[in-house]
Amino acid sequence: MPSTSPQAAVSDVAPYDALLLYSFGGPDKPEDVVPFLRNVTAGKGIPDSRLEEVGEHYYGFGGKSPINEQNLALKAALEAEIAARGIDLPVVWGNRNWAPYTNDAIDELEAMGARRAVALVTSAYSSYSGCRQYREDLALTLDKRGQLGPDGSTGIQFDKVRSYFNHPGFVRANVDAVVEGFANLAEAGGDAAKARLVFVTHSIPDTMEAASGVGHATYSDQHRSVARLVAAAVSESLGHDVGWDLAFCSRSGPPSQPWLEPDVNDHLAALAADGTTDVVLSPIGFVSDHMEVAYDLDTEALATAKELGITAVRAGTVGTRAPFVQGLVDLLLERAALARGESVAEATVGDLPAFPSVTPPGCCLRRHEEPSGIPALCSEDMHQ
Numbered sequence: 001m002p003s004t005s006p007q008a009a010v011s012d013v014a015p016y017d018a019l020l021l022y023s024f025g026g027p028d029k030p031e032d033v034v035p036f037l038r039n040v041t042a043g044k045g046i047p048d049s050r051l052e053e054v055g056e057h058y059y060g061f062g063g064k065s066p067i068n069e070q071n072l073a074l075k076a077a078l079e080a081e082i083a084a085r086g087i088d089l090p091v092v093w094g095n096r097n098w099a100p101y102t103n104d105a106i107d108e109l110e111a112m113g114a115r116r117a118v119a120l121v122t123s124a125y126s127s128y129s130g131c132r133q134y135r136e137d138l139a140l141t142l143d144k145r146g147q148l149g150p151d152g153s154t155g156i157q158f159d160k161v162r163s164y165f166n167h168p169g170f171v172r173a174n175v176d177a178v179v180e181g182f183a184n185l186a187e188a189g190g191d192a193a194k195a196r197l198v199f200v201t202h203s204i205p206d207t208m209e210a211a212s213g214v215g216h217a218t219y220s221d222q223h224r225s226v227a228r229l230v231a232a233a234v235s236e237s238l239g240h241d242v243g244w245d246l247a248f249c250s251r252s253g254p255p256s257q258p259w260l261e262p263d264v265n266d267h268l269a270a271l272a273a274d275g276t277t278d279v280v281l282s283p284i285g286f287v288s289d290h291m292e293v294a295y296d297l298d299t300e301a302l303a304t305a306k307e308l309g310i311t312a313v314r315a316g317t318v319g320t321r322a323p324f325v326q327g328l329v330d331l332l333l334e335r336a337a338l339a340r341g342e343s344v345a346e347a348t349v350g351d352l353p354a355f356p357s358v359t360p361p362g363c364c365l366r367r368h369e370e371p372s373g374i375p376a377l378c379s380e381d382m383h384q
């Protein structure tokens with residue numbers, strides 16, 4: 001536990017004078033949907049048919065993604081936890097793909113006189129999409145503002161909290177959510193003693209998966225490590241061994257391009273064919289119930305399960321659960337201690353080491369063959 005003396009606690013986050021809560025962003029109203037999708041997909045070769053389909057997902061929810069309100073809730077929860085520990089650290093929210101944009105967040109940081117900020121990204125796992133793309137976006141935005149020096153120096157200095165998939169707080173919150181999921185399955189008339197636990201995350205192209213493993217475990221191996229831990233803790237809590245799998249959702253890109261499989265809908269069909277009648281879906285790849293969860297799982301996968309005669313429930317995401325939020329503030333204090341050059345025990349669970357806070361050369365490129373040529377902050381290779 002951190003010290004309760006305000007004096008000592010304040011110094012715990014030195015050298016940082018602000019926290020950037022850094023997320024994906026999503027549309028707030030129907031008119032935002034197409035411009036948002038253009039921002040997300042600029043130059044990424046996603047077929048128009050897929051974009052129209054994804055646009056319909058958003059229109060089906062009134063043209064509004066739940067993600068922005070969820071990020072505001074996380075921001076409020078972080079502010080409360082930071083204040084409860086006697087720490088004085090303002091939290092600024094910014095997104096890669098929608099307002100408030102990265103540039104808006106930097107404006108806000110400047111207005112408050114921040115000189116060194118720590119970024120907390122709303123992706124627990126690392127791959128191009130969850131790690132490097134955020135660091136590139138920071139560098140590109142600073143560059144546009146004329147605030148990125150040729151030596152990598154920046155107007156405001158940014159550090160990043162490590163990818164936190166194997167932090168005890170994130171894993172604990174997922175265990176709690178899945179245990180509740182089994183209880184909800186029983187309440188829905190399912191058989192919790194027989195239910196299979198299907199973990200779900202966002203699919204990525206095989207090329208991105210391969211490039212995610214430079215200097216550390218790949219994106220899918222990070223998930224498998226967490227899934228093993230959650231399944232073991234859930235088995236212990238329920239008093240019987242729970243069988244589990246890892247499946248993927250939200251694939252896009254042209255059909256010719258291989259992405260991580262199995263798709264969750266195909267996997268449910270395979271399970272049904274093998275006689276599975278009860279399933280708990282756990283979206284361990286996502287930190288809140290945003291559109292990929294609300295549409296791809298709650299709408300699509302649950303309908304697939306129903307058609308197949310499977311009784312299925314979707315377990316919660318970590319959201320603003322206390323162990324998760326407390327874990328994030330612990331991570332913040334850990335990152336600050338590292339920045340001060342102190343040796344700290346980086347808390348982890350499972351078989352993988354703590355993800356590096358300053359990423360190794362070539363970390364999380366989009367593809368191996370194709371160095372992006374885009375600078376990325378918080379890395380050893382600023383100019384890769």
Ligand SMILES: CC1=C(CCC(=O)O)c2cc3nc(cc4[nH]c(cc5[nH]c(cc1n2)c(C)c5CCC(=O)O)c(CCC(=O)O)c4C)C(CCC(=O)O)=C3C
Pocket residue numbers: 024025026027037040041044046050051054065066067122123124127129130202203204205208250251252253285286287290291292
């Ligand atoms: C790994 C990963 C995460 C998890 C980590 C994290 O949470 O960051 C994630 C999260 C999210 N993805 C989101 C939305 C979209 N992602 C898209 C496209 C893509 N995602 C990819 C990967 C990921 N995405 C990839 C490889 C693409 C292909 C294009 C590209 O190479 O970049 C597209 C384009 C259309 C489509 O293809 O679906 C949309 C609309 C939203 C917002 C939801 C909301 O609005 O509530 C969130 C949180």
Ligand SMILES: [Fe+2]
Pocket residue numbers: 202250
């Ligand atoms: Fe995505």
